[in-house]
Amino acid sequence: MDPKQPTPDNSPVLEIRGMTQRFGGLKAVSGFNVSLMPNQLTGLIGPNGAGKTTVFNLSSGFYQPTEGAIFVNGQPTAGLKPHKVTSMGIARTFQNIRLWNDMTVLDNIRVAQHYWLKYGFFSSVFRTRSYKEREAQITKEAEELLDVFDLRQFADETPKNLPYGTQRKLEIARALSTHPKLLMLDEPAAGLNSADVLELIRLIRWIHDNFDVSIWMIEHHMDVVMELCSQIKVIDFGETIAEGTPDEVRTHPAVITAYLGDDTI
Ligand SMILES: Nc1ncnc2c1ncn2[C@@H]1O[C@H](COP(=O)(O)OP(=O)(O)OP(=O)(O)O)[C@@H](O)[C@H]1O
Ligand SMILES: [Mg+2]
Incomplete structure (x- = not known):
C-alpha cells in the first residue's frame, strides 16, 4: 500500500495475522488473528x-510478537516503539x-498530544514561531477535549484527586x-x-457515534460488552475459542465451558 495514499474506508485499521507470544515456556497468545474495520x-x-x-x-x-505480523492502516508495525505506533x-x-499524577489534568492531555505531534529538535529547543503556534494549538485542542468530556472544571487538578470514574474518563479523553x-x-x-458503569456505557456509545474511531475493548463486565459490541472474540489460554455476535458468543459451548463456575456470563 502506498503510504502517501489515504486509507480506503473499507480497509482494516488493525490487522493481525498469526500472532504468537511466548514468555519463556508459556504461550500467552497463540496464532491470534483479527481484522478491525473503521468505526467498529x-x-x-x-x-x-x-x-x-x-x-x-x-x-x-x-x-x-514472537511470531506473526501486525498492520496498522496497512503499515507493518514490526520493530516500532509504542509512541510510533500511537x-x-x-x-x-x-x-x-x-x-x-505529577501533572495537571490539562497537561496530561497536552503531553499526550506531544507524542502525536512531533517537533523537530531545532524548533523545540529554539522555540521558533511555528513551535509557539503549535503549542497554542495544542492547549486549545486540549481545552476543547476537556469541554467535550465535561472535565474542564478539573483542568488544574491532579488526576489522583479525582473520583475513580472521572480518572477513567480522563484516561479515555x-x-x-x-x-x-x-x-x-x-x-x-x-x-x-x-452508576459509573452505566455512565461508561453511555460514554463509549457517544464516542462511537461522534468520533471517527474504531473501538476495541477488553471487559469482564459481560453486560457492558454484550450491550456495546457488535462482534466479540473470546480467548482462553491464549487460543481463540469463539467469535461472533453477542448472542452467538453467549451460547457457544466452548465459551460456556471456559467460564464454567463464573456467573458473569
Ligand atoms: N511480561 C510478562 N512476562 C511473563 N509472563 C507474562 C507477562 N505478561 C503476561 N504474562 C502471562 O501471560 C498470561 C496472560 O496474561 P494477560 O495479562 O495477557 O492476561 P489477561 O487475559 O489480560 O488476564 P486478566 O483478565 O487477569 O487481566 C498470564 O499467564 C500472565 O501471567
Ligand atoms: Mg488483562
Whole structure:
C-alpha cells in the first residue's frame, strides 16, 4: 500500500495475522488473528490470564510478537516503539489506570498530544514561531477535549484527586487526544460502581457515534460488552475459542465451558 495514499474506508485499521507470544515456556497468545474495520465496536473477552492484555500490549507496540505480523492502516508495525505506533493511529488505556499524577489534568492531555505531534529538535529547543503556534494549538485542542468530556472544571487538578470514574474518563479523553483510528480500552469498567458503569456505557456509545474511531475493548463486565459490541472474540489460554455476535458468543459451548463456575456470563 502506498503510504502517501489515504486509507480506503473499507480497509482494516488493525490487522493481525498469526500472532504468537511466548514468555519463556508459556504461550500467552497463540496464532491470534483479527481484522478491525473503521468505526467498529469490537470486544475481546476471556477468563483471567487468557492473554487479553498481552494482545493489547502487542498491538500497541509494548511487546514485539514472537511470531506473526501486525498492520496498522496497512503499515507493518514490526520493530516500532509504542509512541510510533500511537502516531500511526492506535491509542489505548490500561487495566490499571496510568495517568501522570505529577501533572495537571490539562497537561496530561497536552503531553499526550506531544507524542502525536512531533517537533523537530531545532524548533523545540529554539522555540521558533511555528513551535509557539503549535503549542497554542495544542492547549486549545486540549481545552476543547476537556469541554467535550465535561472535565474542564478539573483542568488544574491532579488526576489522583479525582473520583475513580472521572480518572477513567480522563484516561479515555487523553487517548482520544492523539486522534486515533483505533481506541483500545483494557477493562474500562474495572473498579467502577454500577452508576459509573452505566455512565461508561453511555460514554463509549457517544464516542462511537461522534468520533471517527474504531473501538476495541477488553471487559469482564459481560453486560457492558454484550450491550456495546457488535462482534466479540473470546480467548482462553491464549487460543481463540469463539467469535461472533453477542448472542452467538453467549451460547457457544466452548465459551460456556471456559467460564464454567463464573456467573458473569
Ligand atoms: N511480561 C510478562 N512476562 C511473563 N509472563 C507474562 C507477562 N505478561 C503476561 N504474562 C502471562 O501471560 C498470561 C496472560 O496474561 P494477560 O495479562 O495477557 O492476561 P489477561 O487475559 O489480560 O488476564 P486478566 O483478565 O487477569 O487481566 C498470564 O499467564 C500472565 O501471567
Ligand atoms: Mg488483562
